[in-house]
Amino acid sequence: MAKTALCRTEECPKNGMKAVIAEGGLQLLLVSSGEAYYGYQALCPHMDVPLEEGFYDGAVLTCHQHLWQWDIHTGQPMGDAEEPLARHEVREEDGTLYLVTPETTP
């Protein structure tokens, strides 16, 4: 397992979201919900619109372009949305948010 620091925890507002770029150029949307943090693809799977520009109420994420919506706890589509969001494992440790990736075996 490899850990990459993404940002300080406080940079992602409580029940809010923040877009970051991880090492290697992976664009991620960090989302806080209650005590949990999630990492999802940063662009809408519909038309590549940045999801950070959308609306988020602490539970449901809405892309502002065509109002596709997802359950933030699962990434599963709601209503009109046709595709789930790709999830990336994120962990909070000592005030820092990390991207967790499986160790590649040599």
Place this chain on the structure above:
Amino acid sequence: MKILVTAKTQAFSFDCEPGEKILHAGLRSGIALPYECGTGTCGTCKARLVRGAVHEAWPEAPARAAFKPDSGQFLMCQCQAGEDCDLEVSAVVRPMPPETGRPGALSARLRRRALLTHDVASLELELERPLDFEAGQFVLMTAPGIAGARAYSMVNFDPQAERLVLLVKKKPDGRMSEWLFGDTAPGTRVGLFGPMGGATFHPDVAKNLLLIAGGSGIAGMMSILSRAAQDRYFERHSGHLVFGVRTRRDLFFLDELAAFQAGSPRLEITIAGSDEELDPELAARYPRFAFAKGLVHAVAGERMTDRFENIRAYAAGPPPMVDATLRMLVVQGRLSRDNIRYDKFS
């Protein structure tokens, strides 16, 4: 030419005439291909060319900027087929329901033009054949000697309409609006494609209406109000139109709105001025209107507090205004996608 479209769950084929846009050919054949603006700016109609050749009518179309080179991506609203083509569309595409009128090309003559404000005019067009459309729809218009099509919403609503009334906003350096605001001769022939757009109202929706318009976005709302009036809709349901402008001199259609309200006891009308308090004289002349200072989405949100139950909302206007309104309807109003109707085009 034969076009084969492979969409997410289904494939379709249709004929495309030489010089015809691929989007238009598909829509005319009853296939609900994805689109929003129809004029090359939104990117909703993007497709990938798998086989064949297409001709780009407008290589500088703004929505193309996001396409990767050599990806084979193109805009169906801007491209003609050069030969038989196979395309991929990464959306769910369905056949249009049989009861929907199919859009098509038709020609029209300019009958009348009236200036409504310093930068908004209404155009009356006489159609070569009657056209059925839904309240809230728009047409694409082309004019002689001007490249590309522009989208304009219908103001009127008539079954089997023989004339269309459209609203045109004057744009700096906009060639079409310059032409329309210039001394364009009555009788001039223009080309149309339509009807288009999904922000439609039909009385069967049976919900209370919230109509939020910024500037010339009022066009489609007028059509919806006409449709509702013809059906006596506001005897059964309530309605609230919030019409936002910058200043007093940007206002128009107030007499027409007052006439809708006179016949509709349950229709509420709020006029919002973002840059100034609207003249108190207006309040005397239109006693049943409410007036407020602020951005139209904020005024609508404030006046609709605790009244979002059983609402179908429509939004039209400049893109930033529509975005702010959608945010308000989703976050504050908690309306579902199905009850929010809008077409974003500038």
